[in-house]
Amino acid sequence: LWMLAVACGLAVGSWGPVYWDSFGYVTQALTGEVGGLGFGRPVFAALSQAVAAGWQGIGGSVWHLEPVLRWLCLALTALAAPATWALARELGFDRRASLFAGALVATSPALAHSGFAVLTDGPTVPFVVLAVFWAVRAAR
Numbered sequence: 330l331w332m333l334a335v336a337c338g339l340a341v342g343s344w345g346p347v348y349w350d351s352f353g354y355v356t357q358a359l360t361g362e363v364g365g366l367g368f369g370r371p372v373f374a375a376l377s378q379a380v381a382a383g384w385q386g387i388g389g390s391v392w393h394l395e396p397v398l399r400w401l402c403l404a405l406t407a408l409a410a411p412a413t414w415a416l417a418r419e420l421g422f423d424r425r426a427s428l429f430a431g432a433l434v435a436t437s438p439a440l441a442h443s444g445f446a447v448l449t450d451g452p453t454v455p456f457v458v459l460a461v462f463w464a465v466r467a468a469r
Contacts, residue, residue, distance in 0.1 A: 330414055330428075334407035334435035334444070341438055342403070342445025346395050351447040355395045373449045376401075398447045406444030406451030410435035412458040419465050 346352055357363065358377035363370070377398055384397050414431030422430065434440065434454075444451030 330410035330431040330435050331407045334410040337436050337441040338403045338445040341441035348446055354447045359391055402452050403445045408455035409458055412455045416458055416462045419462055
């Protein structure tokens with residue numbers, strides 16, 4: 330399911346910074362600034378800053394940071410599909426229904442498009458799904 334989500338992101342996503350806030354996130358990664366709007370964006374900025382520092386530490390150019398961050402966003406976003414499968418299993422769905430639920434998430438055009446961009450939208454989805462998974466597990 331993860332590979333399917335990655336493949337869909339590559340097929341549907343844009344190969345460059347097409348969103349206005351993608352530029353801001355890349356800038357924040359390089360400058361160390363942290364944006365507002367709640368808890369998620371500062372966490373995203375801190376992760377991006379760590380990646381930027383590591384990228385520059387191995388000799389990577391600042392001009393090639395955006396694709397590195399874009400691929401990281403895709404890798405994280407694609408985790409939503411197997412997380413959905415796990416949530417469906419935890420809810421008592423059979424293997425086939427769980428696989429179908431995960432495949433629907435993996436092939437979502439909206440998730441594929443926003444997942445292969447330097448945005449917070451895609452990478453937050455697996456965290457939300459995993460939070461629901463752990464809430465269901467705790468309730469049991």
